Amino acid sequence: MMRLFRHIYGFLASRALTPVVMGMFLFLYIGLAFFTEEALITLIGLVGSNVFLIILFALIPLNMGVRLLKEVKGHFERRRALLGEMERVPQGLFDETVAVGGAPSFAEAERRLAASGYKIHVSGRTLSAWRGISMFPSRALFLAATVCLFSGILLSLAGRSSYRGAIMEGELLPSQSGQATDVVERITLEPAAGPILSKVLTIETRPLPPDRGGATYGLYPPARYRGAFVYPRYMGIGLYYRFTAPDLPRDYASRSLLGIYPPGKEDRRDIPDSPYRLVFSMAQPADGSDPYMTGRVTIAFKLLKGKDLLMSGSAPIGGEFSRDGYRLAFPDVRRVVVTDFILDHGVVPIWAAAVLFVIAACVWLPVRLLSPRREMVFISSKDGVLHACSRAEGRCRKHAGVFHDVLDVLEAAIV
Amino acid sequence: MVLAYKLIPHLLAWAGIMLVLVRGFAGRRKFAAIAGSIGFAAGAAGTLVLLQTLKGDTPFAVIKILLGGGFLFFLVISVVALYRSSERSASAPAGRRERLANSGICAVSAASVSGIAAGAVCACCFTGFQNIFALSLFLAAAAAIMAILILVMENLLPKAFVVSPSGLAAAVSALLLFSSSSLPRLDLFAPLTMKVMKFTHDFVHQFFESMLIPDHMFFTSATWNFIGLLFGNGVGFWGGLFIWFAPMVLVIAALAFEQIPPVAHIRQGAQRRKLMAAAVRARRLRLIVPMCAAIISGGAVYESNFPSVEYWDPKPLIVSANPAGEIIIPRKGEVDLEDGNLHKFLYKQGGKEARFFILMPPSGELTVDLDACAICKPDGYGQAEGTVICYYCKTLIPLETVGKPGGCNPVPMPFTVKGDGVHIDGVSLINTWSSTVQSTARIKGGGK
Numbered sequence: 001m002m003r004l005f006r007h008i009y010g011f012l013a014s015r016a017l018t019p020v021v022m023g024m025f026l027f028l029y030i031g032l033a034f035f036t037e038e039a040l041i042t043l044i045g046l047v048g049s050n051v052f053l054i055i056l057f058a059l060i061p062l063n064m065g066v067r068l069l070k071e072v073k074g075h076f077e078r079r080r081a082l083l084g085e086m087e088r089v090p091q092g093l094f095d096e097t098v099a100v101g102g103a104p105s106f107a108e109a110e111r112r113l114a115a116s117g118y119k120i121h122v123s124g125r126t127l128s129a130w131r132g133i134s135m136f137p138s139r140a141l142f143l144a145a146t147v148c149l150f151s152g153i154l155l156s157l158a159g160r161s162s163y164r165g166a167i168m169e170g171e172l173l174p175s176q177s178g179q180a181t182d183v184v185e186r187i188t189l190e191p192a193a194g195p196i197l198s199k200v201l202t203i204e205t206r207p208l209p210p211d212r213g214g215a216t217y218g219l220y221p222p223a224r225y226r227g228a229f230v231y232p233r234y235m236g237i238g239l240y241y242r243f244t245a246p247d248l249p250r251d252y253a254s255r256s257l258l259g260i261y262p263p264g265k266e267d268r269r270d271i272p273d274s275p276y277r278l279v280f281s282m283a284q285p286a287d288g289s290d291p292y293m294t295g296r297v298t299i300a301f302k303l304l305k306g307k308d309l310l311m312s313g314s315a316p317i318g319g320e321f322s323r324d325g326y327r328l329a330f331p332d333v334r335r336v337v338v339t340d341f342i343l344d345h346g347v348v349p350i351w352a353a354a355v356l357f358v359i360a361a362c363v364w365l366p367v368r369l370l371s372p373r374r375e376m377v378f379i380s381s382k383d384g385v386l387h388a389c390s391r392a393e394g395r396c397r398k399h400a401g402v403f404h405d406v407l408d409v410l411e412a413a414i415v
Numbered sequence: 416m417v418l419a420y421k422l423i424p425h426l427l428a429w430a431g432i433m434l435v436l437v438r439g440f441a442g443r444r445k446f447a448a449i450a451g452s453i454g455f456a457a458g459a460a461g462t463l464v465l466l467q468t469l470k471g472d473t474p475f476a477v478i479k480i481l482l483g484g485g486f487l488f489f490l491v492i493s494v495v496a497l498y499r500s501s502e503r504s505a506s507a508p509a510g511r512r513e514r515l516a517n518s519g520i521c522a523v524s525a526a527s528v529s530g531i532a533a534g535a536v537c538a539c540c541f542t543g544f545q546n547i548f549a550l551s552l553f554l555a556a557a558a559a560i561m562a563i564l565i566l567v568m569e570n571l572l573p574k575a576f577v578v579s580p581s582g583l584a585a586a587v588s589a590l591l592l593f594s595s596s597s598l599p600r601l602d603l604f605a606p607l608t609m610k611v612m613k614f615t616h617d618f619v620h621q622f623f624e625s626m627l628i629p630d631h632m633f634f635t636s637a638t639w640n641f642i643g644l645l646f647g648n649g650v651g652f653w654g655g656l657f658i659w660f661a662p663m664v665l666v667i668a669a670l671a672f673e674q675i676p677p678v679a680h681i682r683q684g685a686q687r688r689k690l691m692a693a694a695v696r697a698r699r700l701r702l703i704v705p706m707c708a709a710i711i712s713g714g715a716v717y718e719s720n721f722p723s724v725e726y727w728d729p730k731p732l733i734v735s736a737n738p739a740g741e742i743i744i745p746r747k748g749e750v751d752l753e754d755g756n757l758h759k760f761l762y763k764q765g766g767k768e769a770r771f772f773i774l775m776p777p778s779g780e781l782t783v784d785l786d787a788c789a790i791c792k793p794d795g796y797g798q799a800e801g802t803v804i805c806y807y808c809k810t811l812i813p814l815e816t817v818g819k820p821g822g823c824n825p826v827p828m829p830f831t832v833k834g835d836g837v838h839i840d841g842v843s844l845i846n847t848w849s850s851t852v853q854s855t856a857r858i859k860g861g862g863k
Contacts, residue, residue: 033610041621072585096677220627347625351626400675
């Protein structure tokens with residue numbers, strides 16, 4: 001059982017596992033690219049729906065997690081070795097290990113190491129020396145970030161679900177279950193002075209009944225509503241219009257969600273049971289302002305009967321247009337944001353991964369460039385053998401030179 | 416004479432392949448030379464048979480797939496090489512691997528596979544050649560002569576010229592790609608750039624969707640211009656270059672970061688330093704071949720971007736629409752629309768313009784298409800033997816499929832043929848150009 005466990009551990013901790021799995025997905029992608037133009041989307045869909053591929057993908061975060069544990073263990077074992085708490089150093093803990101017969105005095109070696117800028121620690125039969133800062137924290141952060149990243153992708157691939165709804169001022173927030181409890185109080189779009197976003201969209205809601213405080217949803221990072229991220233996609237207006245025509249038995253009135261933002265974009269609506277069709281757009285104000293921001297909306301329209309254009313014109317909100325027995329009134333308009341509500345537990349781990357990657361890089365670069373960790377330990381065992389171990393995270397050649405010199409000194413001390 | 420000129424890059428590539436094979440398998444040089452030459456002859460003969468039996472682009476597609484597979488195999492080798500060289504524990508059983516790499520089976524397999532690939536690429540120069548047997552014999556003789564010459568010349572090369580297994584793979588791959596890039600139908604770099612561009616577009620789109628990043632209308636123009644670089648025209652080329660050179664760079668890195676053998680057990684300082692210096696020198700010498708391979712790969716990219724083939728690319732004739740908005744082009748007017756050549760036209764309307772062409776493919780049915788596809792920057796098309804080529808991505812489109820939508824095919828336009836010529840709706844032409852083509856020149860799909 002222990003052997004099996006060791007095999008599984010060896011497999012999961014292998015450095016080759018992640019590259020092999022990623023290679024498999026690369027080959028799958030290439031294979032799909034032969035058959036479809038949408039290879040990436042097909043691959044995402046395939047992974048999300050195929051248990052075998054999900055398990056295969058899950059090996060990546062698992063591998064990184066196990067490697068993180070292994071490296072944490074290795075780090076603390078090395079610390080123990082450097083502090084002289086180990087009689088024998090396990091294989092693979094250091095880059096270079098050599099055994100020399102004899103039990104020398106460490107005095108001259110200590111002097112040499114100190115002269116080379118190493119910090120010294122002597123404890124019983126152990127002499128250890130080190131200099132520089134360990135890259136272990138950045139390495140651990142990097143591995144943790146990788147675990148978060150691939151776990152996030154996995155969660156996202158396997159469990160993402162979404163529904164689209166239109167958020168309209170004065171109306172209930174859309175809910176998948178249909179049991180909405182929050183009403184949209186206000187939607188505002190304002191110019192932003194930031195370097196990234198040029199506009200700030202804010203959706204304010206209040207609960208119905210008002211048993212708790214209201215909520216505000218913005219652009220980024222997206223807030224959550226009932227566990228789902230509120231992801232605004234595009235904007236439009238909810239236009240209430242009334243249309244009268246000489247040959248229609250009665251007035252037609254409707255509130256329509258029109259995707260006519262930004263100004264100039266057209267949307268069309270058919271008048272039911274009639275040959276009429278209305279094409280709406282938002283007129284661009286002469287002062288260049290944004291009607292969605294200011295709320296001063298003028299609707300431009302075209303009235304078509306079949307394929308023939310009967311008339312075109314414009315009218316502000318609250319106004320109406322009338323000619324030849326036709327009348328078109330716009331009593332009310334409300335702002336609308338067409339929004340995706342996305343249930344995805346993978347987003348937060350991916351954000352966390354991004355933060356961890358940045359921190360890891362910020363730690364790694366200066367440490368690697370300025371003061372990489374170099375360490376060596378000499379353990380004189382009870383059976384009269386000197387075990388010398390060395391490891392360097394940078395400037396390896398210089399460190400190896402010092403290590404070899406110290407070994408020569410120690411061997412001379414034996415003689 | 417033309418044949419000899421066509422053969423030069425392929426035979427040079429073959430000579431290079433033979434040289435690294437002979438030096439790479441130093442203990443089995445004759446085996447490698449014989450197996451390679453036989454492989455070359457077999458590859459050439461097989462391809463000539465394929466070219467005669469299969470119609471259209473199928474034989475070229477088969478060879479391209481094989482070359483692509485070879486490139487992927489080389490990518491795997493380079494990753495493994497880097498993985499092995501970055502191993503920190505000094506307990507890797509290198510001896511067994513080296514013995515396997517120098518075994519006769521390995522030498523014969525590598526040489527024959529390389530020979531087959533080189534022969535297949537070389538034979539693709541000879542489309543429409545009837546006497547397959549004579550041509551096969553000629554190519555086999557040429558390959559054998561080159562192999563003998565290389566066997567003789569290789570003895571003259573200094574001992575310092577060493578070829579590591581990964582360096583060998585790098586050189587063979589680079590020379591095959593160089594050889595294939597001189598034939599537009601076998602060029603891999605151009606389709607690679609297309610795939611990279613498509614992947615980048617899809618990836619950025621998916622990334623925005625997954626990370627819930629707002630739509631472009633909310634971004635400042637500076638930010639969006641920055642993001643727009645990922646949708647720009649250069650991304651395919653630079654991304655393609657990255658992939659193209661990645662295996663070479665990995666092999667170079669693997670050799671450069673190869674660990675120096677442990678010398679701590681040697682107690683004589685001078686001997687230790689001597690061993691280390693020798694190891695460092697050997698490591699540097701092993702870098703020569705992959706570095707040369709990287710330069711040859713660069714040559715392949717150059718050949719892909721500046722092919723020596725001449726394309727028929729007439730200057731667009733300016734046309735106008737009648738009051739009803741119809742463009743009418745006579746079938747046999749200033750140009751003969753039915754001569755099988757591509758005829759380009761330019762239509763201007765209210766500050767906008769659209770470029771299109773009319774072509775009669777071998778099917779005999781006229782086709783009207785935009786001089787651009789729905790994917791690439793609208794650099795237009797040129798006509799070569801049996802194909803049109805997209806100037807931007809260098810994709811070759813068989814004449815039989817011109818007029819069909821999709822991929823890098825020219826965007827087809829609706830038209831009618833009447834007694835007075837070909838009728839095309841001017842408004843549709845301008846609208847299709849604007850909606851389909853101009854988006855590819857800046858940001859595809861609005862950038863998301």
